[in-house]
Amino acid sequence: NAGVPMVAITGNTNRDYSWKNMTQESKQLEILGPAVKEVVRVEAIQRLPELVRRAYGVATSGRAGPVLLDVPEDIAHGEYDFPEDDLYADMNAINAPAYRSRPAKDDLARAAGLLAKAKRPVILVGGGAHLSGAQAALTAFAETFNIPVAHTLSGKGSIPCNHALALGLFGRYSRIANDIIESSDCILVIGCKMGEVATKRYTLPPRHIPLIHLEIQAEEIGRCVAADVPLWGDAKAGIEDLSAEMSDSAASQHTARGEYAAEVTTRMTNWRMEVQERLTSNEQPVNMARMCHELNNTLPEDGILVADGGFAAHWTGLLCETKAPGRHYIANRGFASIGYGLPGSMGAQLAAGDRPVVGVTGDGGFNMMIGELETAGRLNCGLTILIVNNAASGYVKALQQAQFGGHFQSSDLREMNYANLANEFGCQGIRVEDPNDLAGAIQTGMAEKGTPTVIDVVVTRDPKKMLPGVDNRTAPIKKGDRIA
Secondary structure, three states, X not given: OOOOOEEEEEEEOOHHHOOOOOOOOOOHHHHHHHHOOEEEEOOOHHHHHHHHHHHHHHHHOOOOOEEEEEEEHHHHOOOOOOOHHHOOOOHHHHOOOOOOOOOOHHHHHHHXXXXXXXXXXXXXXXXXXXXXXXXXXHHHHHHHXXXXXXXXXXXXXXOOOOOOOEEEEOOOOOOOHHHHHHOOOEEEEEOOOOOOOOOOOOOOOOOOOOEEEEEOOHHHOOOOOOOOEEEEOOHHHHHHHHHHHHHHHHHHHHHHOHHHHHHHHHHHXXXXXXXXXXXXXXOOOEOHHHHHHHHHHHOOOOOEEEEOOOHHHHHHHHHOOOOOOOOOEEEOOOOOOOOOHHHHHHHHXXXXXXXXXXEEEEHHHHHHHOOHHHHHHHOOOOOEEEEEEOOEOHHXXXXXXXXXXXXXXXXXXXXXXXXXXHHHOOOEEXXXXXXXXXXXXXXXXXXXXXXXXXXXXXXXXXXXXXXXXXXXXOOOOOOOOOOO
């Protein structure tokens, strides 16, 4: 669902004893099949090189995704003298996307015509821009034609958050983007499924606004929002081709939207002034906005912020800033399950080398993966993980507060000192109760290169303050209402 290219090599039972109640035997192909792009089962040892290439080819082509390479025990333990000319790699599958499809010329001309007439166009970008490596092309396109850009959680960083044309997050939570979308006269969607969160549960964008949808998966076009012009193709290639199609009118379009672009800058400046009190709050327990503010101030331009599911992603997605184009913000989207924060940060740190990696997770999510602290320490992962400690499954409790008027069920957790727990794992543990200690704690964590640092941030226990804004799912539920 998240479009991550991955080949998972799994073992399976010895075929000589299949379905004779072997230890841990299960129908794993049937179980895992719906969760992957393709299941590749090795039935003949001589076909291993071919099937490995197949797995990588599928994982990196089209919309990238996971592939299961299933190897029975007897194959894994077998021996075979492979011909040398069988042992080669498909060099196209080293990177994703392996191949770039391009939108049809006629569709590009129609899209260019709509944008040329638009006085207030807006670009809505999702994670497909990152998967395609389209960040530079997108930034150049926006600057050339003076079109502001809003992003989903997974699209964050496709254009720097501090760029003059950046509108920030759109959908469930928004800075100014939702208002700009409402008043736009043409929408260009790039690499975005336009699902529930992005559309604020299918209330955005207004249907009367012409919409162009550039998407690598043809079946996603029109699935959630109707597209007036479909652009079926790779995000980077599509942006480049659309820019070329519009090049003759680039200067006039840029000039015509000068006041519009200036309006965006002014409105974003006003928004920053409005949230300044929350960003610099000295209240205790720590205000989540203040935590995001300190992350913005301490993370360097090349730093990576990893966000768990739940409100860790929504707070950081709304308030944290990327300072350069690229995947400097990694949120657990797709199914958005909590528990991703620590292992996701570990993966980012191992891949990023010396670049600083900071993760944000809740206490509920951290509890699910706490044993991985031992793994992180053993692997010398110098990551920093902030635990938003509200002694609750925060998003669940906040929704229960909004919908059930203070009646809570299974959303409270025990009070824990996670800094002490981290120390017991041989990691560096820091507990922060005063917001003025946040910056120093984050800097201390980033300076520790060979040991994980856990920062236990004590935040509000008040469910009315746990979300960054009003969630569109929080319709009050009264006794007798039918809710399903």
